[in-house]
Amino acid sequence: MTVTPEKSTAEKSPQQPQSPASGADAVPKPGGAEAPAAKPPVDMVELTIDGIPVSVPKGTLIIRAAEQIGIEIPRFCDHPGLDPMGACRQCLVEVAMPGPPGPDGKPGAARQMQGPPGRMKPQASCTMTVAPGMEVKTQFTSPGAEKAQHGVMELLLINHPLDCPVCDKGGECPLQNQAMTSGRPVSRFEDIKRTYPKPINISSQVLLDRERCVLCARCTRFSDQIAGDPFIALVERGALQQVGIYEDQPFESYFSGNTVQICPVGALTGAAYRFRSRPFDLVSTPGACEHCASGCAIRTDHRRGTVLRRMAINDPAVNEEWNCDKGRWAFASPTVGDRIELPLVRDAAGELQVASWPEALAAAAAGLRGTKSAVLTGGRISVEDAYAYSKFARTVLHTNAIDFRTRQHSSEEAQFLASTVVATGPNGGATTYADLEAATNVLLVGFEAEEESPIVFLRLRKAFRRNKTVVTSIAPYASRGLTKLGGTLIPAAPGTETDVLAADAAADALSGARNVVLVGERLASVAGGFAAALDLAERTGAKLAWVPRRAGERGALEAGALYGLLPGGRPVRNVEARAQVAAAWGVADLPTDVGLDMSGIIAGAAGGGVTSLLVGGVDAADLGAQAAKALEKAFVVSLDYRPSSVTAYADVVLPVAPHAEKAGTFVNWEGRTRPFQAALSTTALSDYRVLDLLADELGVFLGVRSLAEIQREMSALGAWAGGRYHRPTTTASLVPQPAPGQFVLASWHLLLDKGSLQDGEPFLAGTAHPARARMSSVSAAAVGAADGDVVTITGPAGSVRVPLEVTDMVDHVVWLPANSAGCRVSDLGVPVGQLVTVIPGGAS
Amino acid sequence: MAEQGKGGFFSEMFAPVGGFGVTFATMFKKVYTEEYPEVKRPTRPRFHGRHQLNRHPDGLEKCVGCELCAWACPADAILVEGADNDDTPGGTGRFSPGERFGKVYQINYLRCIFCGLCIEACPTRALTMTNFYELADDNRADLIFTKEQLLAPLQGGMSAPPHAMAPGMQERDYYQGKVSGDGS
DSSP: OOOOOHHHHHHSOTTSOOOGGGTSOSSOOOTTTTOOOOOOOOOEEEEEETTEEEEEETTOBHHHHHHHTTOOOOOSSOOTTSOOOOOSOTTEEEEEEEEOOOTTSSOEEEEEOBSSTTSBOOEETTTOBOOTTOEEEOTTTOHHHHHHHHHHHHHHHHSOOOOGGGOTTTTSOHHHHHHHHHSOSSOOOOSOOOOOOSOEESSSSEEEOTTTOOOOOHHHHIIIIIIOOOOEEEESOGGGOEEEEOSSSOOOOTTHHHHHHHOSSSSEEETTTTTTOOGGGOEEEEEEOSSSTTOOEEEEEEETTEEEEEEEOOBTTTTBTOOOHHHHHOOOGGGSSOOOOSOEEEOTTSOEEEOOHHHHHHHHHHHHTTSOEEEEEOTTOOHHHHHHHHHIIIIISOOOOEEOOOSSOOHHHHHHIIIIITTOOGGGTOOOHHHHHHOSEEEEESOOHHHHOHHHHHHHHHHHHHHOOEEEEEESBOOHHHHHTTOEEEEOOTTOHHHHHHSHHHHHTTOSSSEEEEEEGGGGGSTTHHHHHHHHHHHHTOEEEEEOSSTTHHHHHHTTOBTTEEGGGEETTOHHHHHHHHHHHTOSOOOOSOOOOHHHHHHHHHHTSOOEEEEESOOGGGGOTTHHHHHHHSEEEEEESSOOTTTTTOSEEEEOOOGGGOOEEEEOTTSOEEEEOOSSOOSOOOHHHHHHHHHHHTTOOOOOSSHHHHHHHHHHHOOOOSOOOOOOOOOOOOOOOOOTTEEEEEEEOOSSSSOGGGTTOHHHHTTSOOOOEEEOHHHHHHHTOOTTOEEEEEOSSOEEEEEEEEOSBOTTEEEEESEETTEEGGGGTOOTTSEEEEEEOOOO | OTTTTOSOHHHHHHGGGTTHHHHHHHTTSOOOOOOTTTSOOOOOTTOOOSEEEOBOTTSOBOOOOOOHHHHHOTTOOEEEEEEEOBOSTTSSBOOSSSSEEEEEEEEETTTOOOOOHHHHHOTTSOEEEOSOOOOOOSSSGGGEEOHHHHBOOOOTTOOOSSOOOOTTOOHHHHHTTOOOTTOO
């Protein structure tokens, strides 16, 4: 599934770089300097399996060596991503080791490994590593191994309920399959099976049926080793052994869905998919997850026009075999029942009325024609859609006022993106998941890996477990994610990150041989933050990567949906860059204005400088305090598939396709392209197609009618190889000075919250972490609130009331989840890093 | 035409009505015509006719929505969707004894070839075939039989689901024949 575009780069000459969005990495490899370091020679071990000689690296497990020559040994507990366990004993094989060397120094004849003398002792091939001269006989050549496997299978099935007809795993069950290939035709067991009450909830989303469990410990090992949430464990002994949960701690893992996917029987099932379908009903479509910038490869399974489930696909370069619960289960939002399927036009009475497409396009065109327009795209659009918005803004609306950053942002961030991030990719030496895994030291700034990019978190955890990578985070408090990474915290109040990055502690955290700095989009709320991070990376020789939260941000950057940039990272103010794009687009010239960023657009619309807005998939809460006024005043054309706080103000609403119904490409934080196909075939149009229709109505040929057309144009245009914007330089940081009773607001989005893409999935919402305000004990004492008390946090626009959790964190700071149930930070009317007041009490 | 005129006078005279001789003779032979549809002749007992979804003695459905019939069907005539039995107060109710029941069940008799593989596949003996064979219609929709049409009629002692399992009984008791019609 990996879409690393070696092929297309190989076809082109190195002087002709391509845009990452077009299926290649942007920057040509600088003169082979990036050649991979020569790997140390690997000790190879020679052995035979079923008489076939095979040579594998030292330390390889027998079961892996057998896979290499196409011999499949049945197994349940073995999983390449987990540590060997040898729990199920299904993979027994016969092994013979070379005898002691004779007088000539050569190893003697192979001798069978035996238990009692004369009796072959089968060995578990999933825990035994290869040795030179070993002779392995699997079930194909050894009657003893076959008999042993049959015996184990019979024992495993003794307490298995064989309720395959009602089991969700039926039809894709390793136990079912291997009972057929490696089991006895009939059971000799005639007693009563052990039974348990059917299913118990491990969490609101994951159900456990203990009767079906074969005690392979894949789920407990996954929770323990991969996710780091050891909330389930094997309890009891013997026949009563079972997977148990801690009574007082709920299984609030963000990765619990993976345990459902790797369970080799139907013991763990997801509540949302329960009894919904059978594998042979499902049509699978490979794709990419739309929820965050990690870029997981996923599979969307649908039946008769309904998406029923999504699974992680094994992509070793990106998500390995895992994904997060949000990516797995949050796909129901288009089906909650409020889908916009037909265009809406606001009538004279101010009500949105259903209209025909020609009518709505005419109304939108009439409202946009001759106005000062601006474009806001959400962070979740595909590269192709972003390209269409970018082209639409420049050639139809004749403006550079376009911004994809519908969140807290700064011009310093735009400068950082244009100078450092845009048009880089894995083939150009940009930071990758592999770099994270190999890093000695990783510094996180303005970035909470587990909440904002869960697969980055999993890779960092793997690096921590396997390679002892030292993770350091600059944040107000040590989150659970950081604790699971064994990380250290450099405490920093919001706004002080710049100073912390300049201090020695940050440089000390990057003292290893291979250092990586990951900056999140939240650093935009800190004046001078990006400049300080660049300084630090230069000072310590660390690699620097920007990890946005939303899936479309990086692609939108590459496609030029930012005021200062044209597609491929071309600076707007560069004459040659403009000429290249103008030639590709077949227009005489492109707008040369400075453009406006998101806050400029909203301020302009509120003040009257911008009179019309084209908004694609944005929530008004993300647009700042003036959003309502701006949307009220301007003529708004909204492209969305569900009613939102923007469509409530829109004059024309044009329906677009949700993720499952469109094809396209995302670019993940690495700069890697992540194409996805349309799972459902519907009449819904993707944004680019709607923009093409709208441009036609306005009398401009936009030329973005199909994905192929856009991709051809983007790859022909390629990436910019000329001069870039200057990197931001350090500016003095602005640290607010809280008066008594005032606190600096810190906040970030939790992975599972009230985001509109998670609507319609109550089981998933049940595993979201409850909203808690966090303050240090000193701060809590200052307001007179104790742990668990409800506190009221008030900003200029409103207040939220949440229970307080006294946390070991910096003083004078209050942390709130950005958009959780009962706690929406946008209601306060202040951005992160500003002052709010906290008082105890208030009904939560 | 060369033979024409070769016969005698009588044979030529009766030639135009000679064919009626066959008719006349047949009038005295045994009649094989069946007076269908007025008289319906019973089929052989194992004739593959229309399907039926059976019930447990207390009226709960035997179908667990496992889709094995749909899986076995070579003509792709069967559509099943399972769902959860929910007998919590205020829930959607219980239709079968176990966890799962067949929420949607359709057989398309335009496609069905009456091979009976679905019957063999059914793990709960929920699906059997009746001897009913009058399956003809003039439109497609009426030949797609839904669950309501396929369910066996309620017999004495049965009550229509949703309702709870018989008191004190578990799922396995149903399959061991311990549940009888009057709710015991």
